[in-house]
Amino acid sequence: MKRGDGAAVDQAEWDRVKTRLKQEFGESAFKSWLTPIVATGLRDGEVELSVPTRFMRDWITTHYAERIRALWNGENPTVRKITLKVDAGRPAPAPARDGQVTTARAAFLQPLKPASAMRTTTQTSAASSQGLGSELSAPLDTRYVFENFVVGKPNEFAYAAAKRVAESDDVSFNPLFLYGGVGLGKTHLMHAIAWEIRQRTPSRKVVYLSAEKFMYSFVRALRNQDTVSFKEQFRSVDVLMIDDVQFIAGKDATQEEFFHTFNALVDQGRQIVLSADKSPSSLEEIGDRLRSRLSSGLVADLHPTTFELRLGILDAKAEQLGVVVPQRVKEFLAHKISSNVRELEGALTRLVAHAQLVGGSLTLETAQDLLQDLLRAHDRRLTMEEIQKRVAEHFKIRVSDMSSARRSRAVARPRQVAMFLSKQLTSRSLPEIGRAFGGRDHTTVMHAVRKVEELVKADTAFAEDVELLTRMLES
Ligand code: ADP
Ligand code: MG
Secondary structure (H helix, E strand, C coil), X not given: CCCCCCECCCHHHHHHHHHHHHHHHCHHHHHHXXXXXXXXXXXXXXXXXXXXXXXXXXXXXXXXXXXXXXXXXXXXXXXXXXXXXXXXXXXXXXXXXCCCCCHHHHHHCCCCCCHXXXXXXXXXXXXXXXXXXXXXXCXXXXXXXXXXXXXXXXXXXXXXXXXXXXXXXXXXXXXXXXXXXXXXXXXXXXXXXXXXXHHHCCCCCEEEEEHHXXXXXXXHHHHCCCHHHHHHHHXXXXXXXXXXXXXXXXXXXXXXXXXXXXXXXXXXXXXXXXXXXCCXXXXXXXXXXXXXXXCCXXXXXXXXXXXXXXXXXXXXXXXXXXXXXXXXXXXHHXXXXXXXHHHHHHHHHHHHHHHHHHCCCCCHHHHHHHCHHHHHHHHHHCCHHHHHHHHHHHHCXXXXXXXXXXXXXXXXXXXXXXXXXXXXXXXXXXXXXXXXXXXXXHHXXXXXXXXXXXXXXXXXXXXXXXXXXXXXXXX
């Protein structure tokens, strides 16, 4: 192949790079960010990549460009630099019909709807006071705004995407599909988008509702033989947000109606935001057409929280409650309640309420006492045996080596990881953990915990191993 001035890119090379990127970043990030990239040329060791939007360019530049360069350089040492350019002529991953549906145009599309005129501009008014939206939109929680959302690695992608949709008047990604486990902030982000749009552009009609409410309204309309006005309502909406769409799965007629509403809105360049507990591709019981339509925009997942993020959320929450919570108590909670932010908040609220009621101070001991029920529930889920087994599998050593006396690095390191995880993910004490690992002393466990913490900071590959194991064990 000809190299040098303006040569074409070797597609096979690029395909191999993409395969590696997919392995490294996972299916969902790959689909959202890396599939839309087109490699357009190679000149003087510089590969030119083209993407459809400026936002994508910026995101890829900060998050993936360096890795793309390194991988490509491994394939072809002449490649030294990556440049990203925006090709506005290309359709965005979720094309609005003309790409630039302004508010004015959106308003023009529905000139006779009284709703826009009646809408109030105050940010704190609930949806129910907003004209026609009242029949449709569920009220928004005033606490669920972007400012109250704590951003960390597990949710920065979803946050950035949500923020982007909220801030742009044109339709950036359609639909924006947020998914993740229970209590990880999907509803919070959706409300935040709605608040922000209502504040920035009060003329846009934003409707937020749960999939259940959507189904309920539809079924009621069917019963009243009034599906025409049902459809009309939805089709005059500028931004439609439906929460927990997994509940639409399996309900054929509702699904069909949802699909039509969805298509009509997308074709008119209206924004759609959806959430679910699974990715579109794993939503069973949803028709293929709908599924592929759901995946056609930007799919952003909320990952399970990390310890740091949980700590950050506790900090923010304590500040909101106006209480000072000792660092040790926060760390304790962040260690023990790892599955779900709602539970974490609930635990903190309980602690604070208790301290205020009985006038006691917030100590580690009161925290332990009060949260015993909660913790027991967690312990039941995850045992140290389970941890030992998973960690041994992961590092390809025998489970018996978890309690053996062998001290070679190949078994000692995984054993330390398992001790560390036992400390993090169960409420066992150090001596109890030591006993489960072949009767070791609690100071050995303490040393293991410290060692793993150090290594996580120093060695990214190791940190990823630990994170992966944590996620697997918590799921
Ligand atoms: P989901 O809809 O994903 O089940 P929610 O959005 O209802 O979860 O979140 C559960 C609770 O946790 C809410 O009170 C929400 O405010 C809070 N929460 C979740 N993630 C965060 C975060 N990153 N920062 C602050 N609060 C959060
Ligand atoms: Mg929710």
